[in-house]
């Protein structure tokens with residue numbers, strides 16, 4: 001493609017540069033190849049403008065950068081923009097061309113992965129070639145490919161979207177993280193609908209204030225959904241009313257779900273073993289469905305997913321019965337095993353105070369004796385979450401064990417201390433495998449154990465090293481030992 005075709009109407013380009021062929025795109029100078037456009041972007045650690053000379057040496061044919069950037073003298077075209085990350089996203093969309101025909105984005109603090117996975121399953125149930133893209137990777141009808149980010153940068157994202165479309169995927173649900181929204185990673189995606197689950201404390205290491213964090217989530221509804229698109233909002237979730245009001249004010253179609261929802265109103269939700277029976281009202285008609293997942297928040301997420309199906313052309317009579325076949329995303333209130341006295345062990349990805357509280361609340365109805373929790377907090381991330389998670393654990397569980405969870409560059413004992421400061425009575429066992437094994441050894445009839453924080457993850461990040469570790473394997477190993485020696 002030519003530079004003129006890529007830049008499009010968004011920036012003014014002198015006519016003499018319009019026909020310059022562009023062979024590829026890179027936002028990292030180390031990935032530039034001859035004929036590439038190099039996007040020199042100001043970042044958190046450094047400024048890409050510092051690497052323009054390196055990019056030119058590697059054969060960059062054009063530079064995209066921020067207005068006012070200081071660059072070395074060069075003959076290659078330099079395109080400047082007030083919002084170069086957004087322009088890069090639009091350029092990437094044009095360069096890679098194809099996208100699945102129907103795309104939706106899901107945002108919120110908790111529930112994005114669960115909703116994206118459920119929409120994919122509901123679409124597949126309606127006969128579509130469907131995929132989801134987010135924290136657990138790209139999941140397609142043929143397999144799963146892991147990703148480094150929940151929301152990949154636009155060059156990687158549009159490479160993936162084009163490949164999905166070429167493979168025949170027509171429907172895609174993608175997770176929009178607050179980092180991704182702020183950094184314009186999905187600005188080039190052609191969205192038919194966007195969904196909001198809830199907002200609570202997270203990522204305060206990156207966003208200056210909670211309002212700034214919320215504002216990034218709101219970008220999806222304020223700036224990214226085009227006219228005619230649909231906003232699907234869980235109005236029971238924190239922040240839902242505000243999102244619905246803003247979406248309406250912008251003239252978007254709004255689907256609200258939940259107990260206070262207008263489109264899918266949850267009339268009742270009764271526990272039925274490790275499932276729940278939902279009665280949902282839609283346009284005056286009641287639908288009863290057995291959702292094979294545990295926890296009120298999984299019902300909320302399922303309704304958001306159903307709302308996205310409605311937003312993309314599905315009929316309630318077709319979509320709602322499909323909830324009965326939903327499989328939970330791995331590591332989301334996942335029944336991982338049962339101890340010898342019958343006590344169930346759940347694994348959950350709760351790594352925010354709200355998620356931990358909700359996961360413990362969801363399990364309380366199953367507890368006849370004690371609710372135990374093993375959890376920790378990540379290093380080099382939002383430190384303010386630590387006392388809040390500690391307080392939630394001792395408030396909602398009967399036995400809390402604080403352990404390690406991706407300490408990264410921090411001293412693990414210090415992270416545990418910050419949690420324990422707000423968790424009187426909690427035990428401390430740094431080694432996560434040992435903490436899980438000891439918790440399982442404590443289980444008696446009527447107890448329930450929650451292992452929280454890692455969910456689907458398969459590594460423990462210590463320093464910069466990722467040590468293979470899975471809560472599922474640790475639970476299986478402890479149960480195996482119990483069976484052998486118990």
Ligand SMILES: CC(=O)N[C@H]1[C@@H](OP(=O)(O)OP(=O)(O)OC[C@H]2O[C@@H](n3ccc(=O)[nH]c3=O)[C@H](O)[C@@H]2O)O[C@H](CO)[C@@H](O)[C@@H]1O[C@H](C)C(=O)N[C@@H](C)C(=O)N[C@H](CCC(=O)O)C(=O)O
Pocket residue numbers: 027028029030040041042043044045046047048049051148149150151152153154177178179180183206
């Ligand atoms: C804080 C953050 O989100 N940073 C992201 C951001 O990096 P940055 O632009 O700020 O990086 P920088 O190091 O300051 O560099 C500035 C520019 O110089 C360029 N550079 C740098 C060095 C060099 O030699 N040459 C060069 O060209 C870089 O490529 C970059 O374009 O843009 C990069 C490209 O898109 C991302 O890879 C990077 O993600 C980092 C690695 C990251 O860890 N992000 C996490 C926190 C994240 O995005 N998480 C969310 C949320 C997940 C959740 O909900 O839990 C996610 O969506 O995954």
Ligand SMILES: Nc1ncnc2c1ncn2[C@@H]1O[C@H](COP(=O)(O)OP(=O)(O)OP(=O)(O)O)[C@@H](O)[C@H]1O
Pocket residue numbers: 108109110111112113114115135150175177197198297298300301329331332333348349350351354355356358359455
């Ligand atoms: N609707 C919800 N309300 C509150 N908590 C939820 C909700 N849905 C999920 N959770 C909690 O959040 C955890 C993560 O869920 P999920 O992976 O679906 O969210 P996410 O938004 O994708 O998170 P992340 O971006 O951190 O990967 C779950 O394991 C559960 O503890």
